[in-house]
Amino acid sequence: MFAFSPQPSAPGASAFLSSATAGKPAPEQSAQSLSQQKSGQRLPPLIDSHCHIVFRNFDDDLDAVRDRWREAGVTALVHACVEPAEIPAIRALADRFPELRYAVGVHPSDTGHWQDDTSTVLREAALADERVVAIGELGLDLFRQSNLDDQLQVLRPQLDLAVELDLPVIIHCRDAAEPMLIELRSRAAAGRCPAGVMHCWGGTPSEMEAFLELGLFISFSGTVTFPKAEDTHQCARQVPADRYLVETDCPFLAPVPRRGKRNEPAFVVSVAERVAGLRGESLEQVALASTANAQRLFRLPVDVV
Numbered sequence: 001m002f003a004f005s006p007q008p009s010a011p012g013a014s015a016f017l018s019s020a021t022a023g024k025p026a027p028e029q030s031a032q033s034l035s036q037q038k039s040g041q042r043l044p045p046l047i048d049s050h051c052h053i054v055f056r057n058f059d060d061d062l063d064a065v066r067d068r069w070r071e072a073g074v075t076a077l078v079h080a081c082v083e084p085a086e087i088p089a090i091r092a093l094a095d096r097f098p099e100l101r102y103a104v105g106v107h108p109s110d111t112g113h114w115q116d117d118t119s120t121v122l123r124e125a126a127l128a129d130e131r132v133v134a135i136g137e138l139g140l141d142l143f144r145q146s147n148l149d150d151q152l153q154v155l156r157p158q159l160d161l162a163v164e165l166d167l168p169v170i171i172h173c174r175d176a177a178e179p180m181l182i183e184l185r186s187r188a189a190a191g192r193c194p195a196g197v198m199h200c201w202g203g204t205p206s207e208m209e210a211f212l213e214l215g216l217f218i219s220f221s222g223t224v225t226f227p228k229a230e231d232t233h234q235c236a237r238q239v240p241a242d243r244y245l246v247e248t249d250c251p252f253l254a255p256v257p258r259r260g261k262r263n264e265p266a267f268v269v270s271v272a273e274r275v276a277g278l279r280g281e282s283l284e285q286v287a288l289a290s291t292a293n294a295q296r297l298f299r300l301p302v303d304v305v
């Protein structure tokens with residue numbers, strides 16, 4: 001899948017990471033300057049709706065990474081969370097970067113980090129900081145795992161917490177569309193299905209329609225730039241204009257032409273460019289739509305965007 005080895009900052013946040021070779025930051029020409037060269041005009045703001053810049057992969061050059069995302073026109077970032085232990089470090093990033101908002105939650109590949117008091121830890125973290133804009137990343141991942149019951153035991157209290165706190169969820173769903181739909185549909189029937197986004201979308205068009213019916217957003221990552229990702233291409237063409245976001249999920253999944261290298265927030269421009277190409281729209285239209293959608297879903301204050 002990806003040839004880059006992320007080094008999670010928090011101890012233990014490594015269960016879901018698989019890797020081949022360590023990646024080095026790619027030699028950079030800022031995405032903005034690339035597109036500015038093309039169009040000569042400033043891009044509308046972009047939001048990277050999913051990133052992990054807390055990972056150690058960014059320890060050496062995070063200021064340069066920041067300069068590049070700001071130069072690229074990325075005016076807000078939503079930082080995902082994979083386990084409670086990393087929340088203090090993510091909060092410190094929000095102190096450092098005023099454009100950063102974050103989520104708190106436990107990843108489906110990190111169920112081992114779920115303790116009896118985890119719901120309380122997440123609730124208190126969310127109530128203590130208005131920069132917490134979502135619960136996640138949470139979900140189901142049956143790509144290399146088969147512990148569905150364990151994953152459901154960690155998923156359900158987080159969905160309950162999101163409803164309780166009236167926060168959206170950031171959903172990680174890999175090779176698990178069916179059990180995820182069963183869970184969310186039963187909640188929707190009971191009026192307890194939170195708003196949210198299917199991050200790093202990689203499903204089929206019919207699966208996408210099913211999640212859209214539940215009111216969820218669809219977020220495209222670097223995978224939309226991969227030549228063989230035909231289902232994702234079709235979903236990018238088909239998704240309603242008011243229901244999609246763009247993201248990096250950095251350091252993972254760097255978009256073409258940087259595939260296999262470390263990903264970073266500035267590269268979300270390449271994702272937006274590809275979505276624009278697939279939809280037959282301008283980069284500006286995609287930037288405006290995806291930013292307005294992210295602002296609406298995460299209720300981001302206007303001064304952040």
Ligand SMILES: [Zn+2]
Nearest residue numbers: 050080137249
């Ligand atoms: Zn993620």
